[in-house]
Amino acid sequence: MFTGIDEVDWASLRHAYGSAEDVPGLLRGLASADPAERETALDGMYGAVHHQGDVYDSTLASLPFLLALVASETVPERGGIVDLLVSIGQEGEERAGDDTRAMARAAVRAGAEVFVRLTRDPDAEVRRAAAGALVRFHDAPARVLGLLRERLTVERDDRVLLALAEALGVFARRHPGQAAGAVELLAAQSAPPFGPGMRLAALGQLADCAPDRLPEDLVPTVVRLLRERSKRRPCRTGEPDRPETHTLVGRLRRLRPSDEEGSQLLRTLHSALGGRVEERIALLMGQLSSPDATDRCNAVWMSMGLFREWRADYRAPVELIGAQLAAGDDRLREAALSVLEGLLDLAAPAADHLHALVVSRPDLWVRQWEYGAPTLGTALKSLALCGDPRATPVLAQLLAGPVVPNELGRVAVELGAAARPLAPALRSRLGQVRLDSPDTYDRAAPLLWALGALGDVESVPQVLRLLLGMPDGLRSREAVVESAVRALGAFGAAAGEAAPVLRGLLDTGPAVAAAAALWAVEGDATAVLPVLLRELRGERRGRAMAAEALGRLGPAGRPALADLRRMTAADDLWQRTAAACALWRIGGDDETDVAAPVLRTAWAANPHTRPTVAECVTALGPVAAPLHDLLRAELASPRRHQASLDGYGSHDIADDVRLLRLCRDGVSAR
Known part of the structure; x- marks a missing residue:
């Protein structure tokens, strides 16, 4: 298995954490008689040699040994190694000038004959993993389909049968010209006398590769099969005892659903639909x-x-x-x-x-953690986030108690007007924040956000206390200052006493935020314009923020028009978007021909720009009518604007709800 492993100059190869000189030890660990050592080695391969799906030169050098390991029946738990090979060899995003992924695929394909033998391996987990590997990497489709058909007639392990159904679906998608045979097999498996698990697996694959072969009563059929399967759900048998290891592999195993197979069956069907x-x-x-x-x-x-x-x-x-x-x-x-x-x-x-x-x-109102600050309990947080006013008295009790989670302020904002009774307690908490603590930002920022959103002008003295009292050496000082300045801007003219302090910040790091707040407080562009023009012409980091602030000035920002027009041709999409919004808000109809095409292009190029564009269109009213078609199309779209199949963001739904609200406001603006 390891012939030639010591002849490889591993020290000259790299993985995610530097030199690959530890890789021979990981490869040998995969063949260990000790289950804990095997799991640790597999975790190391995923964590370093195949870190987050990346492929390195050390990954390529490992492939001959991984293929040799899976070919040896003396190695326990080879199913996990086959899964690793599938992950390394599968198609993925290739970076310009980096052909390691293509080389990895070619290397696994070159050794794909081993997967033919593994489909008959005594270990069911190996057979399960081999089914997917065979269909993805073997170059003879007719032979692959014949092997899958053969295995379906002799296989008795339920998990392997489900893997064979999935392999047939992959085959149909990879080889559309020869898909008919795979589809016929799936159609046969989706009907009696096959059991409910196999029928669910086949229906999931048909939904993806041959939806016309699905039964008309799909949903009732699936629900009935699911309940039949639940009544005779098999226990997990035949798996080796697993060691308790502090590895990612071990943690993921412990987090699996108690019925992982049922979860996968229905997830496949949902995705295919x-x-x-x-x-x-x-x-x-x-x-x-x-x-x-x-x-x-x-x-x-x-x-x-x-x-x-x-x-x-x-x-x-x-x-x-x-x-x-x-x-x-x-x-x-x-x-x-x-x-x-x-x-x-x-x-x-x-x-x-x-x-x-x-x-x-x-007891669930606050969640205590072994490490880190306490957080709001999920039930209370969810009640507040959905805007239910019944959360207000409970949050008030927490604010009056000894343990107040830092996030409470940001969560309270979602209650809207129902959160106003909390303002005095939030204000009091802000007044108690230490000015020289490492956690000053964590404690102050959510409170500042809440008080600004609630328009609590009585908190101006507490906000000024933060601005004037924090020591210069505090690591988070600039971030706290910026949050405090934004709160003062939210108070508008009622924060007039803060104007001298804001002027004093116009030559500091948060200059743009200070200028925007000063404009909101005084409405005088005399001191604000020079600062924003300076930032607009300065470093890349602050240009978009300066453009956004200039847009709020409206016609008072006309001295910036020439700079903003040039900025609409910037390389950076976000700078172009910010410049076009500001240009239009300042120049009105006269700038439509320049601004509208830039924003239309941004809308199409990156869905994440859509809330910014929609907010601009809403603020402009009828002037922005040339872009109302984008807003109407968004409102008619059944798909969320930034949903992706390969990722998940905790703000996806919140951002989409906000976008839809802006679109409705925009098209109704007069």
Whole structure:
């Protein structure tokens, strides 16, 4: 297995953390008789040699030895190594001038004959992993399909059978000219006499590669099969005892759903159905109504993928997710809370369930951590984030107590007018923030955000205390100053006493924020314009912020028009967008021909610019009518503006809800 391993100059090769001289030890560890050593070695391969999916020269050098390891029946748990090979060899994004991924794929394909033998391996986990590897890397489609057909007739392990169904789906997508045979096999497996697990797996693959072969009563069929499967759900047998290791592999294994296979089956089907949102909602409702708590838990976890990608009426499934909070199952409750927290006001249908949990479990109001500051309990946080005023008295109790999570201020803002009774306590807390502490920013920033959003002008003295009292050497001083300045700007003319302090900040790091706040407080461009023009012509970092601030000046910012026109041709998309918005807001109709095309291009080029563009269009009113078609198209789109299939952001739904609100305001502006 390791012939020639010592002849490789590993020290000259690299992985994610530098020299690859430790790689021979990791490779040998994969063949160890000690399960803990094997898991640690596999974790090391993923963590360094294949870090976050990257491929290095050391990864390429490892491939011959990995292929030799999986070929040897003396090596335990080779399924995990096959999975590693699949991950290394799969298609991915290639960087310009870096062909290591292509070389990795070629190397795995060159050794793909080993996967033929592994489909008959005595170890079921190896057979499971080999099915996917075979279809992805072997160059003889007809032979591959024949092998899959053969294995379907002789295989008896349920997990391997599910992997074979998935392999058939991959085959149909990779070889469309020869997909008919794979589709026929999947269609046969989706019907009796096959068991519910196999039928669900086949339906999931058909939904992706041959949706015309799905039954008309797809959702009722799937729900029925799911419940049949739950009644005879197999126990996990045949897996070796697993060591408790402090590795990423070990942590991921412990975080798996208790019914990982059922979760994967339904996730595959949901993903394949894509934009067929009504069917997915009906399917989710069926899952959430299951008498089996594990099925409901799986449904809760996969619901977020639907919610964050597609716009629809989710009131019914959200209410059912809320109902899980009373199920008495800690795992189910935590899953439901995790989803509801990310929905913000879309979680309103679950508000009664959230409130019931908050009232009955004061011990859940604050979450203490072994390391780090305490945070708001998820139930209370979710209740506040969905804008339910019943969260206000509970937050007031926390503000009056000894432990106040730092995030409370930012969360309270989502309550809107219902948070106003909290202003005196928030103001008092701001007055208690130490001025020389390492956590000054963490404590002060959320409070400043909340008080600014609530327009609490009585807090101006506490804000000035921060601005004037923090020592110069404090690491987070500039960030705190900027937050404080933004709060003063939010108070507007009522913060007139802060004007001298703001003027004193015009030559400091937060100069742009200070200038914007001074304009909001005094409305006099005399002191503000020179600062913003200086920043606009300065370093790249502050140019977009300066342009945004200039836009708020409206016609008073006309001296910046020439600079802003030049900036609309900048290399950076965000600078072009900020400049075009400012140009239009300052120059009005006269700048439409320059600004509108820039913003239209930005809208199409990067969906993340859309809230900025929509806010600009809304502020301009009828002047921005040439872009109203973009807003109307966004409002009509069923897909969230920045949803992606390969990532997840905690603010995706919040940003989309804000965008839709801006679009509605923009098209109705007169």
